[in-house]
Amino acid sequence: MADGQREVLEGTPAPAQRHAAAETIAGGPLQEEGPGSLEPLRNGLIASLALIAVVMILMCSYASAFGKVSPHDISFAVAAPQAVADQLDASPALDVRQVDDLAAARRAVEHRDVYGALAFTNADSATLLVASGGSRSVQTALVQVGQRFAAASGTTLTVTDLAPTSSGNPSGTIEFYAIVFLAIGSALGATVLGRVLGTVRNLRHMGWRVGFLMFFTGLLSLAATVFVDGVYGALAGHPVPLFGVLWGYTTAICLACTGVASRFGTLASIVLTLTLTILGNPSAGGPVGRPLLNDFYAALTPYFPHGGGLSVLRGVQYFDGRGIASGVVCLVVWAGVGLLLLAGAAFRTGLRTGAAATAPTTGQPPTSG
Template sequence: MPLRHAVAVGAGPLFIALLIGVAFIAAFVGALHNPRPVDVPVGVVRGDQAAESLMAAVRAQGPQLLAVVFDDRAAADHALDRHQVYAVLAGGSSGLSLTIASAAGPGATMVITGILTVAAQRAGVPLAVTDAVPVDPSDPRGVVPFYLAVGLVIGGYFGGIALSLALGTVPRNLSRTGLRVGALALHAALLSLAGTLIVGPGLGIWHQHLFALFGAGTLLAYAAALFAAAVQSWLARIGTALIVLLLVVLGNPGSGGIYPPEFLPGFFRGIHEWDIPGLGADLIRSVIYFPDAARSPAVKLAIWCLGSVIVLLAATAALGRPRSPIT
């Protein structure tokens, strides 16, 4: 290959790699370099003057905490069980009680406890703290759901890319598309099984809900694998850049990492609600600690799977049919 042609061929991929690297640095440093809590939700019951007054006093000092009002204590506790709030503040005859769910995010509950403890001391009101959903002692910072999700996403999309490189980015017919979809399902299940065994019997981090964890991990890895296969079916190798952009550059910091979404700057706060890594971390955390909250991220990941299969089928129909020779 002539030198000039080699330079022209290599310049494009290197430029894309440069852009991804710069975006990776900007996204991770920009999102995580100085996490500050904003509008961390705390439940209070409507008409609970002691709790509402303390939250109003805290809010007047800054936007760190946000009071979410419920009609009764049962509704507030239900929201705590569904990971809709991080804590519930309530007044009583002996002072205030703060019920937290540290499994939802130890960083968030530490901030809530610290701010409300200081505020209660200033108001001269005793504050009792109870952890209703404690994080597992083997994972005191609550990072395992995030890192497990990262591993499943990376392993999943590498499976989709590897199969595309080995067999071609576009299946030639519907039967081959079905085989590819099935092979990626098997890959996702094996990857999830390995992850479940590592965090379960292997390291002894979690001992409960392991079958649900296996199912959640399979769904997450499958969504990442199908998305990679779908993107490459239309964009071929250049699609790898889009996969990395959405699943790594934006997806990982957008999921919050070791920080709750309320600690991230504006653009990244909502990414976890639709991007695969964030949904995966939410789903894994839910099946272990908040089973009532698992449905929403599971449905969204299933939509990613279904949409990716449709895109892959469309590519097969449009690009995979053998063309008749020109006569």
């Protein structure tokens, strides 16, 4: 009896000769992802289109935030007659509030209640107070407004910078880029370390993981402080509190990404990282300052760690720690949510592990004596 007839009689189908020939031509079995399949090409095209979409979204986000900026509603103190205050308040660039005198105007700027102030010292002379450390672009916009007003009113204007930037960072933008790249490093570090160190098994293991993450963010922040301040001399102020700010900032982002990854998976952590990059970076303002951003990005500034971290960093550098409360709260909330998610994931994993360990013994029927 022929082999094909024997296999048919036994219930086994005979080999398809044309299928075997196709496998020979393809160089291997015609599996879904094997040689000769279009599956790798399709996956490559999907991945390429996804990466292009991400890049285009990044370009659109940054172009929308920084491409066409204009000053609007800059908080500004005025120690001058009511007519002068009303004239300045008519400008859409300013949000004017009146103060009593030059000392009150100076105090408002130094405490970060306003971005700048104008105080008349006599009938035909005034002092414009600015703080380039708060935002160089906002300071430039205020000087332009002040000069136009002085030229129109015949007033002699003196400009005083109460919080000047350092000689190594005259534009005041290096701290913004430090915030941006530390955010990327923290988010990527959380993702990579999560894959390398594995699942958080229980609450005790969670404590070890948090300690290791803080060790990582500490080293990252130390390297950034040494590079930006020690090598370039770009940051003003003592390096120890600056290191502390960067450490708290990177820890908040790292814990947030770790908590999301532990509770919802690596894909959710990647989505969070992209969101931080697409919306968090431009909403911090950085090179243009929050009062120059459009309403959408300006509204996001207080809620992303980038805006909070940059505000705290500039407050410590240029304003003796004033005006940092909202930024600290922002970072604490991000870190706290990350810790809660991580603790919940660790607790659930611990319960499942314990149940799996006891299942073989509790689930067996009792043996007879």
